[in-house]
Amino acid sequence: EAAVTQSPRNKVAVTGGKVTLSCNQTNNHNNMYWYRQDTGHGLRLIHYSYGAGSTEKGDIPDGYKASRPSQENFSLILELATPSQTSVYFCASGDGANSDYTFGSGTRLLVI
Amino acid sequence: DAKTTQPDSMESTEGETVHLPCSHATISGNEYIYWYRQVPLQGPEYVTHGLQQNTTNSMAFLAIASDRKSSTLILTHVSLRDAAVYHCILLANYGNEKITFGAGTKLTIKP
Numbered sequence: 001e002a003a004v005t006q007s008p009r010n011k012v013a014v015t016g017g018k019v020t021l022s023c024n025q026t027n028n029h030n031n032m033y034w035y036r037q038d039t040g041h042g043l044r045l046i047h048y049s050y051g052a053g054s055t056e057k058g059d060i061p062d063g064y065k066a067s068r069p070s071q072e073n074f075s076l077i078l079e080l081a082t083p084s085q086t087s088v089y090f091c092a093s094g095d096g097a098n099s100d101y102t103f104g105s106g107t108r109l110l111v112i
Numbered sequence: 113d114a115k116t117t118q119p120d121s122m123e124s125t126e127g128e129t130v131h132l133p134c135s136h137a138t139i140s141g142n143e144y145i146y147w148y149r150q151v152p153l154q155g156p157e158y159v160t161h162g163l164q165q166n167t168t169n170s171m172a173f174l175a176i177a178s179d180r181k182s183s184t185l186i187l188t189h190v191s192l193r194d195a196a197v198y199h200c201i202l203l204a205n206y207g208n209e210k211i212t213f214g215a216g217t218k219l220t221i222k223p
Contacts, residue, residue: 033211042216059212090156092156092211096203100156101146101211106155
């Protein structure tokens with residue numbers, strides 16, 4: 001079954017440390033996305049990718065980097081984690097209009 | 113620069129039919145209308161999508177106005193499991209799309 005899998009499910013990081021969130025999709029979709037969602041708020045787009053080797057800035061890219069080494073994998077990197085980056089992060093994959101976009105189950109990140 | 117407008121919240125009772133409205137007055141001819149729903153602590157779940165014709169699947173019926181400036185997601189015989197935030201989103205068929213979410217409509221279901 002096609003799916004989007006995120007790892008880890010939960011992460012505790014220290015301020016100033018490096019954090020890497022991973023996402024793997026078996027949908028063979030070209031497009032992949034990283035969002036964050038804070039309590040009581042909607043999803044906000046951080047970075048996205050059109051395919052292997054490409055990354056694009058979303059609406060709130062500051063403090064985050066992204067990497068798309070292959071069609072299947074899309075990583076979100078926090079080089080210097082800060083407490084303000086404590087959030088739930090969702091990855092998604094899709095293939096343009098007229099295809100369904102699939103979301104992962106989320107990674108809960110706590111930066112202390 | 114929200115492209116869709118939805119009510120903040122709606123309420124219904126188990127077993128009833130719910131009509132969730134979405135206004136998209138500036139929709140372009142190549143934009144599809146998508147609906148997703150999200151429950152707390154989970155990622156958004158695809159519900160349905162359409163371009164011009166009404167569509168139906170096991171989850172919902174999507175009614176699209178003839179001028180495409182509005183749509184309604186219709187949920188029949190709702191249960192407590194249908195309680196969620198429902199998002200109406202527009203996606204153009206360019207092949208490379210940036211999906212952005214608004215606040216959506218929080219649907220509460222009473223027993």
